Amino acid sequence: MSSTTTQLAGTSNLRLILRLLGLAWRYKTGSLCVVGLQVLLLSLTLSGLGFVGLGLDVLGHDIGVLDRAPAWPFGWEPSEDWTTLSLALLLAGAVLAIALVRFVLEHIATVQKSMLVQRIIVDLRSEVYDKVQRLSFRFFSDNTSGSIINRVTGDVQAVRRFIDGVVIELLLMALTLVFFLVYMLQIHALLTLACLATTPALWILTGLFSKRVKPAYRTNRELFDHSIAVLSENIQGVHVVKGFWTQDQEIEKYKASNTKVLDQKEWIFKQVCLFVPLISFVPNLNLVVLLGFGGYLYASGELAFGTGLIVFSRLLEQFSAQVGNIAQVANAMQQSLTGAQRVFEVIDEPVEINEPANALSLQRPQGRVVFENVGFAYNPDTPDVLNDISLTAEPGKAIAVVGATGAGKSTLLSLIPRFYDPTRGRVTLDGHDLRQLDLDDLRRSIGVVFQESFLFSTTIAENIAFGHPEATQQQITRAAEIAQAHHFINQLEDGYNMILAEGGGNLSGGQRQRLAIARALLLDPAILILDDPTSAIDPETEHEILDAMHHAMDGRTTFIVAHRLSTLKRADLVVVLERGTIVQCGTHEQLMAEDGHYYEAANLQLVDDESRHLLALHEENTP
Numbered sequence: 353m354s355s356t357t358t359q360l361a362g363t364s365n366l367r368l369i370l371r372l373l374g375l376a377w378r379y380k381t382g383s384l385c386v387v388g389l390q391v392l393l394l395s396l397t398l399s400g401l402g403f404v405g406l407g408l409d410v411l412g413h414d415i416g417v418l419d420r421a422p423a424w425p426f427g428w429e430p431s432e433d434w435t436t437l438s439l440a441l442l443l444a445g446a447v448l449a450i451a452l453v454r455f456v457l458e459h460i461a462t463v464q465k466s467m468l469v470q471r472i473i474v475d476l477r478s479e480v481y482d483k484v485q486r487l488s489f490r491f492f493s494d495n496t497s498g499s500i501i502n503r504v505t506g507d508v509q510a511v512r513r514f515i516d517g518v519v520i521e522l523l524l525m526a527l528t529l530v531f532f533l534v535y536m537l538q539i540h541a542l543l544t545l546a547c548l549a550t551t552p553a554l555w556i557l558t559g560l561f562s563k564r565v566k567p568a569y570r571t572n573r574e575l576f577d578h579s580i581a582v583l584s585e586n587i588q589g590v591h592v593v594k595g596f597w598t599q600d601q602e603i604e605k606y607k608a609s610n611t612k613v614l615d616q617k618e619w620i621f622k623q624v625c626l627f628v629p630l631i632s633f634v635p636n637l638n639l640v641v642l643l644g645f646g647g648y649l650y651a652s653g654e655l656a657f658g659t660g661l662i663v664f665s666r667l668l669e670q671f672s673a674q675v676g677n678i679a680q681v682a683n684a685m686q687q688s689l690t691g692a693q694r695v696f697e698v699i700d701e702p703v704e705i706n707e708p709a710n711a712l713s714l715q716r717p718q719g720r721v722v723f724e725n726v727g728f729a730y731n732p733d734t735p736d737v738l739n740d741i742s743l744t745a746e747p748g749k750a751i752a753v754v755g756a757t758g759a760g761k762s763t764l765l766s767l768i769p770r771f772y773d774p775t776r777g778r779v780t781l782d783g784h785d786l787r788q789l790d791l792d793d794l795r796r797s798i799g800v801v802f803q804e805s806f807l808f809s810t811t812i813a814e815n816i817a818f819g820h821p822e823a824t825q826q827q828i829t830r831a832a833e834i835a836q837a838h839h840f841i842n843q844l845e846d847g848y849n850m851i852l853a854e855g856g857g858n859l860s861g862g863q864r865q866r867l868a869i870a871r872a873l874l875l876d877p878a879i880l881i882l883d884d885p886t887s888a889i890d891p892e893t894e895h896e897i898l899d900a901m902h903h904a905m906d907g908r909t910t911f912i913v914a915h916r917l918s919t920l921k922r923a924d925l926v927v928v929l930e931r932g933t934i935v936q937c938g939t940h941e942q943l944m945a946e947d948g949h950y951y952e953a954a955n956l957q958l959v960d961d962e963s964r965h966l967l968a969l970h971e972e973n974t975p
């Protein structure tokens with residue numbers, strides 16, 4: 353992920369954790385509510401445990417197994433009239449009541465936690481998606497769609513996991529440990545210290561595990577990005593895949609990328625599978641200490657049976673389970689840190705194309721576009737794609753840009769809506785540097801039709817009104833008429849309400865382009881950019897598109913990448929680009945009078961047109 357990637361690759365875990373804690377703080381009410389409920393549940397668990405221990409002491413004392421009288425809480429003593437059975441029933445009733453309250457609270461806590469988790473996911477996904485929308489074209493060239501999709505979906509889940517699987521879990525663990533520790537210390541301090549002597553070993557093991565798996569989780573996400581990229585490219589290029597009969601190759605490619613993910617995940621699983629039992633094993637040593645030392649204390653009369661040894665063993669068991677849980681938390685932490693780093697890379701990606709705070713609003717520009725000594729390179733370390741371009745387009749005039757493939761035509765046009773900013777010089781609109789203008793206003797005053805137009809899987813009407821969703825049917829129809837699309841739309845079964853397949857797959861290339869022209873025209877833009885819209889169209893359909901374009905150009909400053917002589921002849925100015933430099937500039941007639949590339953190329957096309965004409969005549973006359 354461009355510059356930020358390297359910067360963030362070195363981001364320490366501590367900084368990431370602090371940042372994630374800041375994020376968790378946004379959800380403090382929900383998180384504290386979940387933690388509060390868990391504290392209540394914990395208190396109830398401990399009370400239940402205490403009552404069970406007391407019950408055992410009452411029964412043991414009654415049958416003469418235990419010498420010591422049971423110690424009732426808060427100095428309360430049952431009266432002499434109470435029988436052992438009624439005392440046991442009282443304690444059993446208390447345990448049952450506690451279990452019922454626990455049941456209700458546990459339900460509320462689970463619902464609260466799920467709602468919190470969902471809110472975090474939705475908020476974070478919107479934030480990342482919102483940022484992706486504002487990022488420049490450079491971001492999309494630098495990152496595969498697989499990686500971007502993965503960050504908005506999977507990695508966001510990982511960040512969410514930090515809040516519910518790490519922060520809340522650690523808080524609960526800390527609270528539980530403190531509660532249990534205090535209770536155990538109260539029962540017998542020395543026994544507690546002896547039983548917990550193994551705990552530091554767990555922390556050391558956890559630290560070692562985290563260090564070992566962190567890079568593996570990062571690699572895993574990258575391999576997964578690749579696998580999604582293979583899938584999405586295959587779907588997008590399904591025509592090429594089928595056309596070249598390469599399904600088997602593609603299946604192998606996808607299998608290979610999935611196998612890489614699997615192999616790498618297997619390594620992580622192996623580490624986790626070694627770590628988790630190891631962490632669970634260590635607390636068993638505590639039980640050995642408990643049986644030895646605790647048994648001795650009971651025998652020497654220092655420890656009660658039920659409220660002492662039994663309750664202590666249950667506490668130790670749960671304490672150890674909580675400490676053992678650290679393995680899961682450490683694993684969740686590594687996964688969430690990897691995900692978080694990738695999500696923050698998107699959130700931190702600088703918005704390259706932005707506007708000043710006091711941006712100038714040009715609601716309805718006249719459309720005078722001037723390039724002043726413009727130079728441009730896609731990257732600082734790659735050669736210039738445009739050199740010293742100076743060019744003036746007067747309002748309402750048509751500028752045709754011609755040149756060999758790779759000459760820089762599309763790049764030149766992409767500077768007008770500020771898809772990129774010039775590296776040197778400036779582009780102005782009505783005398784104002786584009787960088788000083790309100791970006792929304794600027795883009796609203798420009799209609800763009802690309803070489804291949806992307807349509808969305810919604811109705812034709814909604815596709816035409818894409819940039820202006822409030823447009824009336826009348827405005828939509830008007831735009832479609834100018835773009836020569838109204839006729840074919842009316843012939844469709846559902847007309848303007850026909851729902852398009854993904855990418856407009858159920859329309860012909862020419863129909864798609866005419867819809868794209870209508871979409872650009874609906875905004876009634878002062879400037880029209882037509883980036884070779886007939887390049888992917890057959891000659892028959894090209895004629896219809898050219899007609900549509902000529903209607904659309906009326907009264908607008910138009911930049912058009914064109915090859916057809918008919919279009920070039922109609923242009924007010926023809927600019928010939930060669931390797932990013934303007935080598936010729938003038939009207940068609942002026943350029944034809946010069947002995948240059950334009951003259952040669954135009955003659956070639958004339959010959960070509962002539963041969964096509966002859967061929968057509970020949971076909972007509974052949975029986």
Ligand SMILES: Nc1ncnc2c1ncn2[C@@H]1O[C@H](COP(=O)(O)OP(=O)(O)OP(=O)(O)O)[C@@H](O)[C@H]1O
Nearest residue numbers: 493730731737755756757758759760761762763764
């Ligand atoms: N996103 C990009 N990142 C880096 N280089 C790019 C990018 N887009 C285009 N280029 C390079 O810039 C140069 C000009 O490309 P551009 O698309 O502007 O040419 P063009 O004249 O429109 O070509 P064509 O007629 O084939 O569409 C080419 O060398 C191309 O490889």
